[in-house]
Each structure stands twice: as structure tokens, then as C-alpha cells.
Amino acid sequence: MRQRPLKRPSVFSGISKLQNMGFGLVVILVLAVYACLRGDAGRIPVAIVTLSLIALVCPSVLTPFSAVWHELSRILGRIMTPVWLVPTYFLIITPVGLLRRIFGKDQMQLRQFGKSRESALTDRNHEYTKDDFINTF
Numbered sequence: 863m864r865q866r867p868l869k870r871p872s873v874f875s876g877i878s879k880l881q882n883m884g885f886g887l888v889v890i891l892v893l894a895v896y897a898c899l900r901g902d903a904g905r906i907p908v909a910i911v912t913l914s915l916i917a918l919v920c921p922s923v924l925t926p927f928s929a930v931w932h933e934l935s936r937i938l939g940r941i942m943t944p945v946w947l948v949p950t951y952f953l954i955i956t957p958v959g960l961l962r963r964i965f966g967k968d969q970m971q972l973r974q975f976g977k978s979r980e981s982a983l984t985d986r987n988h989e990y991t992k993d994d995f996i997n998t999f
Contacts (some may be wrong), residue, residue: 879921885918885932893913894909
């Protein structure tokens with residue numbers, strides 16, 4: 863029995879028409895803003911009409927560019943997420959937690975947990991009225 867060679871997934875196989883259209887419209891917006899900032903207002907309508915037709919009528923033309931754009935965004939997402947989250951954690955969340963511990967705040971009542979046989983949940987026998995639903999948060 864003859865085996866078929868494994869088919870490699872195409873780089874472009876994950877890009878949909880809707881993603882191509884969205885990419886095309888974003889490119890139109892970026893180029894229009896760039897042209898406005900440079901002062902080339904005469905070329906803006908031609909560029910917008912041309913790219914709009916390409917993006918809306920034949921979005922498959924934009925597939926290679928869209929694939930590169932989406933891959934670049936994935937790479938940047940993997941790099942920038944730790945770059946932003948690590949400093950945020952160590953500069954904001956950790957100091958706030960340490961200050962709360964120093965000042966003795968125990969909102970979750972963790973110090974009381976396990977000291978008695980009763981439940982750690984707070985029993986709230988509250989009858990709701992229409993005023994409770996006006997500003998729920």
C-alpha cells in the first residue's frame with residue numbers, strides 16, 4: 863500500500879476573507895491618516911477608492927499581506943505580553959498586596975478559615991428590593 867506524503871499546512875490557510883477585508887480597511891485608514899499628516903490631500907480619494915474596491919470585491923488579493931500582518935501580531939503578542947505584565951505585577955499588584963498585609967486587611971477572611979467547624983461563607987439573609995437593582999455595581 864502506497865502512502866501519501868503529508869500535506870503541509872499553508873501559511874495562508876488560516877486567513878479568512880473577513881480577515882482580509884478587515885486588514886484592507888485598516889490599511890486604507892492608516893494610509894489616509896498618513897497622507898493627511900503629510901499634506902497629500904489630493905491622492906487620498908484615489909487611494910481610498912482603489913483599496914476599498916480591492917478589500918471589498920477581491921479580498922483574496924490581500925491574503926499574503928494579511929498573513930504576514932497576522933503572524934507579526936502573534937509574534938508581538940508573545941513578546942509584549944510579558945513585557946507589560948511582569949512590571950505591572952511587580953510594580954503595582956505586589957506592593958498593594960504587601961501594604962494590605964502590613965495594615966492587616968483580610969477581605970477574604972483567610973485568617974478565620976479552618977478555625978471552627980462552621981462554614982467560611984458569610985450567611986446573608988437579605989431580602990432584595992427594587993433599589994438593590996438600580997446600581998448593582
